[in-house]
Amino acid sequence: MNLNLALTPLISLLAGILILAMPRLLNFIVAIYLIVIGLVGLFGVGGLHMR
Secondary structure, eight states: OHHHHHHHHHHHHHHHHHHHHOGGGHHHHHHHHHHHHHHHHHHOGGGOOOO
């Protein structure tokens, strides 16, 4: 769970910079974000052990 909370701001920052640099990426970034959030919601974060 701590991994998810630590990665969220970094992913958001990176996505924001990419959108500013290349506005056409907005559709892809939003689509990927929604897919990832949906998969995490379906399968839970418990399957992501990094230890």
